[in-house]
Amino acid sequence: MSSKPITEPKDRRPHTERRVTNGSGVGPFDADTLLSDRSTQIIVCCGSGGVGKTTTAAALALRAAEQGRTVCVLTIDPARRLAQSMGLVELDNTPRPVRGIDTSAGGSLDAMMLDMKTTFDEVVEAHASPEKAAEILANPFYVALSSSFAGTQEYMAMEKLGQLHGEGRWDLIIVDTPPSRSALDFLDAPERLSSLLDGKFIKLLLAPARGPARLLTAGFGLVTAALNKILGARVLTDMQTFIAAFDTLFGGFRQRAEATFALLQDRGTAFLVVAVPEPAAMREAAYFVERLAADDMPLSAVVVNRVHDQNAAAMSAVDAESAAGRLAGGTKVQQQTGELLAVHAERMKLADRENYLRQRFVAAHKNVQVVPVPALDTDVHDLDALRKIGGFLSSPEREPRAKS
């Protein structure tokens, strides 16, 4: 991937009023403060793949709903992890109520998984005349673009977030972003779409369809000749038809994408960067934190999932290991205690390494809140486990000690 310069948002609005959960030196992060603040309308969970973004998003959504908010959680991950962790068999492109939640506080929880093709089709159908829509939907380029290719997911995620927010049915929307590198594309989507549409190439491709051939410079002749040579003439024709048909839609796409981008910079939005205490994931987290700052996106905290211990003072790995050595070959209960000490030493070593990584991160990002979430002994795939995670995200319930 090329490193594109980070583009500054055109309309840079400084945050004059920040929530207490943003920024530094205001005590530890507490998810409840964020969730109970009615001005929080959108929470975006981003981070690299496999760090538990979906779990974090689902846990926060469940907690907010049980505290009385009307919540929708949108997952963009194709692995249907949210469905699994919420005990749902199937999620489609429509928000569906999650069963089994405590509604005594008057809240509700809907969950949906982004189906990018359906979302794309719906946008086309909503904004083009029936004939034009039919033409677009049948175009081979559209079929490929809307169903299988990288990048589309991010555009559609932005589109869906804008739609859900626009519907006004929920007072809090929690979004889980696509994994890994493409999570950045989530932020880049509007900018890239805009630059694409302003691009000379598109204008040139559209030019023949628009009639006057004054744009057909020698350079473009060379370009089309080259493309025809490489792709075969039919491909270029298909592409031109597609872009021409899409031209009318592009404007709307771009406007909405820019509106969503502005929404993300708004005070009502909070970003959580999710990581695990491993070198690669922490590096990615640092990258996200810097990127969000550069784009003036409001970061609330960095959530570090699957932490093996937050309180390593109990008994050090060295002490446990040396005692285990001395107990080997003793009586039965001594040997058994020795084994338990070995288990403890292993946990402490892991904890030490994780603590080191977290401390390095904190040292490099002093203004960022870091929230550790202990590893559970078993996988998170039901509401009770999600409630537990939600508890860890809220400081009063954070457990003093994690399990291995």
Place this chain on the structure above:
Amino acid sequence: MANSTPLHVVTGKGGTGKTTVAAALALALAGEGRNVLLCEVEGRQGISQLFDVPPLPYEERRIATSDSGGHVYALAVDAEAALLEYLQMYYRLGRAGRALDRFGVIDFATTIAPGVRDVLLTGKIYEAARRRKGDKSSPFVYDAIVLDAPPTGRITRFLGVNDDVAGLAKMGPIKTQSESIMTMMRGPQTAVHLVTVLEEMPVQETLDGIAELTSEQIPVGHVVVNLVRPNLLSESTVAALQSKKLTAAAVGPVLDQVGLPATAAEMLVADGFGHIARQDLQDEQLQIIAGCGQPKVELPLLSENIDIGALQELATLLAPLVGDIK
């Protein structure tokens, strides 16, 4: 004689350590006098970080020598550079190539045009896999290629992208090349290895990945079970904990004997139960993997950070993967 050198594709859910496994596999393949190319395609610079070398440019450079004296070369494939190189190589489009760039075509092609990015990335791998030292009868430049590929959820689409393109382009050189790439991906010189950890979701994704690859007729190699945590408790200790014979009351005095605080006994017993739960979870997932019919290797969780020594250690354990391509 094969048309291309062996291609080992390493995929896995995010966080399972696929870059580490790909690097260790490259070392395993780099036997005496052998040259192995290790490629990454996601722009993460994971390889340079792992080998502790400066970020890789779009250029093949040697980054390590294996225990047995082979060499590992690394390449970070960049779609835009690959496109310009491709245009130059196949069409000698020096001037037109630059014109394409000026008109934003390169940007368009690599960021939004359907699948072009993946086509370019796989195209570059294809080129490297077929490159020979001299004429058509000479040996391949690389004795093997290891691809640190996109994650399991995307792998079939990534490797199969050329099928889609062959469908879009009804004729012309792109179609021809796309078809050749698919022939290589489905051929006996390719094996896709899936890295997982012993947790429910990564294992499920691995099984889904195997099913998808199989239905696309892309050859599957090994399942690499990474970060396996050793069992530290004997059967008798497990039984004693579960039957409540080994309690904090029994452990406390022993701790006292070795000068540790007896108050830690409860924590140790809880640690023991946590360990049992985790081992049970691991065993359960190992059973599921065993049921998928694919050969597997296990790699231990290393307590130190991964360095070249650790990679060599893992390379030894990955030896069975080398035999997936004859």
